[in-house]
Amino acid sequence: DSVPQKGFFGQPKGLFTLFFTEFWERFSYYGMRAILVFYMYYEVSDGGLGLDQNVALSIMSVYGALVYMSGVIGGWLADRVFGTSRAVFFGGVFIMLGHIVLSIPGSLTFLFISMALIVIGTGLLKPNVSSIVGDLYNETDRRRDAGFSIFYMGINLGAFISPLIVGGVQKSYGFHWGFALAAVGMFIGLVVFMVTKKKNLGLAGSYVPNPLTPSEKKNAIKYTTIAVVLIGGLLAVLIPQGLFTINTFIGLVGVFGIAIPTIYFIVMYRSPKTTEVERSRIIAYIPLFIASVMFWAIQEQGATILASYADKRTDLEFLGFTLSPAWFQSLNPLFIIMLAPVFAWLWVRLGDREPSIPTKFAFGILFAGLSFLVILLPAYFGGPDTLVNPLWLVLSYFIVVLGELSLSPVGLSATTKLAPAAFSAQTMSLWFLSNAAAQGINAQLVRFYSPENEMLYFGIIGGAAIVLSMILFALAPVIKKYMRGIH
Ligand code: LEU
Secondary structure (H helix, E strand, O other): OOOOOOEEOOEEOHHHHHHHHHHHHHHHHHHHHHHHHHHHHOOHHHOOOOOOHHHHHHHHHHHHHHHHHOHHHHHHHHHHHHOHHHHHHHHHHHHHHHHHHHHOOOOHHHHHHHHHHHHHHHHHHHHHHHHHHHHOOOOOOOOHHHHHHHHHHHHHHHHHHHHHHHHHHHHHHOHHHHHHHHHHHHHHHHHHHHHHHHHHHOOOOOOOOOOOOHHHHHHHHHHHHHHHHHHHHHHHHHOOOOOOOHHHHHHHHHHHHHHHHHHHHHHHHHOOOOOHHHHHHHHHHHHHHHHHHHHHHHHHHOOOHHHHHHHHOEOOEEOOEEOOHHHHHHHHHHHHHHHHHHHHHHHHHHHHHOOOHHHHHHHHHHHHHHHHHHHHHHHHHHOOOOOEOHHHHHHHHHHHHHHHHHHHHHHHHHHHHHOOHHHHHHHHHHHHHHHHHHHHHHHHHHHHOOHHHHHHHHHHHHHHHHHHHHHHHHHHHHHHHHOOOOO
């Protein structure tokens, strides 16, 4: 602990391990997502499952919501049962199995089994691999923020190359080979993690921070069993009766998406361990959380609504090439990688005039809103039936990234700073819950999309984001006061 470790761009060697583990995990996740949406709604004769397109978009959103909701459980299991390092390992195994299941040509059942495995796996892996990054640095280590930025680059590099490769494989060989490649990616990630962990990570992530006492353990097992039996029993009765359908499930995820963070806020606010100052910070955090839900709702539609827009509304014959619609999923991470250094430079350059956290959040949703207003223009000029120049989509993905870079990197650190100390183990999951809530809401929204009402759809959602950004700009000074010294 005394001699700070170096060895990876001047960062602790452990960052190498975490960077490549998360790189490959994101490679598998975003590669799979880039083709999954098409797999669901393509006709059976084209190798798809032939689902209704709007149902497919809803399932994509529900899936995304659950993947980040399960982080609450994954974070808890790491904190109290496994330790982060083992949680990451188990998570990677579940994820890999999930992709393997999808690589077997099969039915809707295979898809649901795969989704369950990947939801559990990502819940175990994603929040915990990020929190080990934090463990690499002691409180005073000034490399910490740079370390998180490098880690964020790893995420986006994986997310950038995989739609290109997986989308290409799918185009030439079919969906299941694409999913198989995602499985291979996660396998490589697991190998990197296992082989380099001992040497590079040392003790980071290897202990259980806050182990369950024997009586807590007994209770945990008891209540989990009761819950599983109750829910299983209920479903066994309701499903055959037709009382629990995919639509009920989609609605339920929307309700959970909002209910879980609400409960979190109430519990944190009322906890006797929370101090007066911390209560004020929770109040400040609520509008920021709502803004980030608004932001992710638009950003994540880049993988659902805009993916189907790329597939159906866009002219994919471009400069003599035939584009794969999956490739558009590389644009968001590509722009993040290109612009992250620009934003880092900009904040330093602005010095004292660097915007406050709430103002940055307001910019975040302003750009998100604008990205949706931009993509309604092709329909305005050309109607819903003409094929659109792909550059419109490129522009929309570009604008949303301007918002992402003002909101997402600060979002995580703001969560860490504003959440009460007693809840610090859960802050990573709390941040991911804003994305989960957004996708839970999206699952309801995306059903209203059709090329005919496209302008209305993009206009209302984009407009709402812009109105919310104006409110947030106006409230920023008040929110800052409630933050009580955090900036
Ligand atoms: N693109 C981000 C990632 O995969 C989204 C996250 C912050 C919810 O890490």
